[in-house]
Amino acid sequence: MMRRGILTVVSGFSGAGKGTMMKRLLEKYDSYALSVSATTRLPREGEQEGREYFFKTTEAFLEMIENEELVEYARYVDNFYGTPKAYVEQQLADGKDVILEIEIQGARKIKEKIPDAVLLFIAPPSMQELKRRLLGRGTETEEIIQARLERAQKESVGMEDYDYLIINDDLDVCVEDVHHIIRGEHRRTERNREFIKQIQGELKGE
């Protein structure tokens, strides 16, 4: 029985260590795939089409929006970034659990369009730690620090919209937490309706 993958959206305060955590998760278990975004920005040295990004012209990107080929998209400065539906769908159909790192607005859009997506929020273990990370190494300007605090405050309001909260204390424990959550999610009743119906049907037929 080929089981369908689960789309997991990962967000968190900047500096929460999401990137490192996901890298470790993918190194450790081969059941995961990272979602690859489409973008209109130019490839940087060493970046490969379909690995870091799907590189698109603005025209092609706008066409993807038009054709509803993106689960969500956003514009940063002069470039578009978006999540191609077809790529995610293919990975899920192949049984891969797809990890999508995205900020809170994008996460909400994903949950609207794909209600069975799992939303994880990565938080630091304590306020002291959060402040330490937000303040940086004392080399930031007052302005940057203020902007980070404001951003963290806005993001923290949305924490309740997430399904799970991961506290990033020990990297390895966190990676295991994410893995356990997704493995557990596969066993949720609502993801196994077909199996349940089959057993119920066959018992009724007795």
Added chain:
Amino acid sequence: MMRRGILTVVSGFSGAGKGTMMKRLLEKYDSYALSVSATTRLPREGEQEGREYFFKTTEAFLEMIENEELVEYARYVDNFYGTPKAYVEQQLADGKDVILEIEIQGARKIKEKIPDAVLLFIAPPSMQELKRRLLGRGTETEEIIQARLERAQKESVGMEDYDYLIINDDLDVCVEDVHHIIRGEHRRTERNREFIKQIQGELKGE
């Protein structure tokens, strides 16, 4: 930070291997405790007060019902069996994840009284396997087989009320599934409201 335990209710078709699975889970991880039932039946040889059961006189048991000291109870033949609230509460407060093996009616009562309990249903991997287990080794009477099929059919109707479905194929995989589910549940947003409020509050105070 002492984290509160989670009450997990485990049900499943008879012969699904619940007992073996829970025994293995408790041997492997020390974060779990089995719920100990109160009963009016007499202790059998080797049974210890507070280990297999809390042994009660009928009078004492009826008093526990009266005083609402039981999360649920039922009568089988001439004896009462019930789940003492105080024992479960104490274990949860001590941070233990409490496992309670119980049939479907009892599971529903628990969920009503303790909505944050997690309900697991253990199912066999296939209908063939279920039938094999229900039919026994060919030594059962037609009557017993019929009763088992009817019981399994009734139980299967309630499968949808459970939060998770464990498919008992490989014992060790199942034990890990249960462990992952409960570990994941600890990270659910609704179980971490206090932590979230604290972070939100402190960020707001900035």
